[in-house]
Amino acid sequence: MDNINILIIEDTPEQSDALIKVLLENNYTVVGVARNFTDALKLFYANTIDIIIIDVFLDGKPDGITFAESINIIPNASKPFVFLTSSQDRQIFERAKLTKPFSFLMKPFNELEILYAIEMAVEKFYEQTNVFLTEEQDTVISNDFLFIKKKNSLKKVALQDILYIEVEERYCNIITEKEKFVILISLTKISALLDPAKFIRTHRNTIVNTDKIEEIILADNLIILQGNHKINLSDTYKDFIKKMNILS
C-alpha cells in the first residue's frame, strides 16, 4: 500500500502550511506546493500525482480554475480536484462546476473537512459515489489503482502489483508480492470494476491477475503464480484458457 500523492496549489504560505500539516498527519504525501499557475503546471508534469488541491484564487486571479481547465483539456491527464475558496461568488462556482468532477472546500476549514473533501473528490472523479463513508465498501477502483480507506486516510495499491484476490463474503483478501490485506467490497462490484481481460475468475471466490500466471497445471487443476502462489482452478471457470495466447 502506498500513500496518496497530493499536489497543493496555494499562494498563501500559512494556508498551505496548515494544509500540509493536516495531510502529513493523515499519511498523505505532499509532492509539492505551487504558488502560481506556471509552477503548478511544472510540478504537475514532473510528478506522479493522485489528487490536486487548488486554491481558486491565486494572487487575486481565478488561476486555480484556469489550471483545472487546462488539465481537463489534456486527455487522460485529469485528476481529482479539490477547490479551496473563501468566496461564495456565484460566477466562480459556475465556472468551476464546468471542470467536473470537482469538490469544494470553503475556507476556513478544519481537518475533517479536508479529509472529507479529498474522499469526495476521489469518489466523484471515478464515479463511484457513497463508498468511503458507508460500512459496506471502502475501496474505489480506478484503471490503475485501488483507493482504499484506512482509518481517516486513503491509501492506494497499483492493480499491476496484485497477484490474486480471494473473496470472502463482503471482504476481499488482496495478495500482492509484498503484502496481504483485506478490503471491504463485494464480489459483484469488484468483478464489474476490474478489467475483465486482465483479471479473471479461476474459482468461485478467486480472481487472478493473468499477468502474474507462471504455470497452469490442468491435470491438478492448479495455477502457479509469481512468488509460487498456488491457486485452485475450478472446472466451471476453465474456459478462459482458450482465450489465452499459448506459446508452446
Next chain:
Amino acid sequence: MIQKSSLLYFSILFLFPFFLLSQVTSNIDIISKRLQKKAIEYQSETNFVKSQYFFLKKDWDSTLIYTTKQLSTNANREIADYCHFFRARIFHNKNLYKEAKEELFLISKAFEFSTLTTINLGSAFLGLSDFKTAIVYYKKALQSPDIKNQPYSFAKIHEGLGTCYLFLEEYDKAEEYLLINLHSNKNDQVHLYDAYNSLANLYYEQDKNAKALYFFEKAYFLSKEIKDVQIKNLASFNLAVYEENRGDYKKALIYRKEAEQWNDSLNNQNKIWSVADFEKKFAVAQKQKEIKVLEVENQLKNTQRNWLFFSAIILLVLLTAGIYLYAQKVKNSKTILLQKNKLDELNATKDQLFSIVSHDLRSSVHALKTSNSKLSATLETKNYDELNQLIIQNSGIANGAYSLLDNLLHWAMLQTKQLYFHKESVHLYSIVQQIEYNYKPLLFDKSINFENSVAKNCFIFVDLDSLKIVLRNLLDNAIKFSNENGKISFYTSENNSDFCQLILEDNGIGMNQNTVDELLQENELLAKKNNSEIIGTGLGMQLCKQMIKKNGGTINIESQANKGTKVILLLPKTASNG
C-alpha cells in the same frame, strides 16, 4: 246613310257610360249597405276598409291603390272578391273593358253579387263589341232566380240585350228586349231616357221614322226634367240630326242650337271639371311633397335616434371601461400600499438588525480590546496561567464575532440571491462530525457531553454549505443554552423513505411555547430580544429556516423551559440508485 250610322254610333258611344253609371247609382244602396257591414266585419283589414270607403266616395284612383295593396297581402276570398269587383267597376267606368273583364273573371262563383258580376261581364263584352258573348252573359244573368226582384238589373239586362241585337242588326229581337226594358223600370228618369233613346235608335235604324220621332221626342221631353246637361245635349242633338235627315232644317236648326247651348254648358262644366281635376292633381302633388318632406323628416329622426343610441352605447362602454380602470387603479394602489407597508416593515427590521449586529460587534471588539490590554498587563507580570486563560477567552470572543459575521454574510447573500446553491449527496454523519470538530473547545470548556449517533448509512441530498451553516447555528445555540455538564446529542430516526429525520437534542434551559412559535413564524425576521445576555439577533435562526426551506426540508422545535430543546429537521434523502 252615313249620317244615320254616325248618329247611331254617336248615341251608342254615349249610351254606355250612362248605362253603367246609372246602374251603379241604383244598386249602390244595396251594395253600400253590404259594404258597411263587411267593413265592420273586416275591421282589421285597413286596406279593404279604405278601398270600400273610397269606392263609395267614387274616388276611383284611391280605390285602385288600396285594392292593389289589399290583394297583395290578402288571404280572405270574400275580400278578394270585393276587391276584384271594385276594380272591375272602376275599369269599366274608365272604359278599360278588357281589364274589367279580367277582373270579373277573377271573382269567385260564391260571391254574393254574382248576378251583378254576370251582368257586368255582359256589358264588358258589349264594350269590347263582342256582342254574341255579351248576349250569352246577359241571358245567363236573366236566368238568375232573384232577378225579378231587382227591377233595375232586370231592365239593364234587357237594355244590354237589346243593344246587342241592335248591333247585330236583329231588330226584332232588339225591339222586343228594348220594350221589356222600357216597361220594366219606369220610375227612373235616366233609365227611362236611355230606354227611349235606345228604342228611337232602333226604329231610326229600321227607318221607322214615325216611331223613331215619337221616342226621340219622348226622350227629348224627358231630358228637360233631367238635370244632366249631357243628356239634354244628346237628346237635342239626336232630334237635330233626325230633323236634318228628314229635311226639316228649321226644326233641326232649333234643336242644333239647343244642343250647342247644352254643349257649351257641358264644356263649361268640363272646364270646371278639368280645373277641379288640375287642382286635385296639384293638391295631390302638394300632398306628395308633404309626404316626401315627412319621409325625409322621418329619416332624419331615424338617423338622429340611431346616433343617440350609438352614442349612448359608446358612453356606456366608456363609463364601464372607466370604472374598470378606476377599480384597477384602486386595486393597484392598494397593492402598492401593502407592499410599501411591508417594505417599511422590512426596512425597519433591517435597521434593527443593523443596530443589533453593530452593537454585538462593538461589544465583541470592545471585549477584545479590554482583554488585550489585560493581556499585555498580564504579560508584564509573566503570569502564564492567566495568560493562557485570557487567550482562550479571546479566541472565544473572536469565534463568536466570526460566526456572527459569517451568518450576516450568508444572510445578505441569501437576500440578494447570490448564494451558490448546489445540491449533492452528503454523508450526514461526517458532516455532523466536521461541525462538532470546530466546537470541541467550546464543548470542552462547558464540560458538555456531545454524542453523534447519526446513522452512518444516511445520505441526504442537500447543498453542503447551507447544511453546515444550519448545523453550526443549531449547535451554537445548543451550546449557548446548555448548562455546564449538559448533554447534546445528534441522532437520526428512520420513519420515512424520502426524508431523513435529524434531531438535535439538548438538556439546556429550553424555552416556552410562545418563544418557539415566535421563532418558527414565517415572516418575523427577528425574534424579540428579551434577554440581551443570551438571546442573540435571531439572525441565525432565520438563516436556518430559510436554508432548510431552500433545501426542501422542514424544521420543527419541541421545547420545555428548563428541561431542554429538541430541534427536528426533515431533510430529503439521496434517491438510492441500487
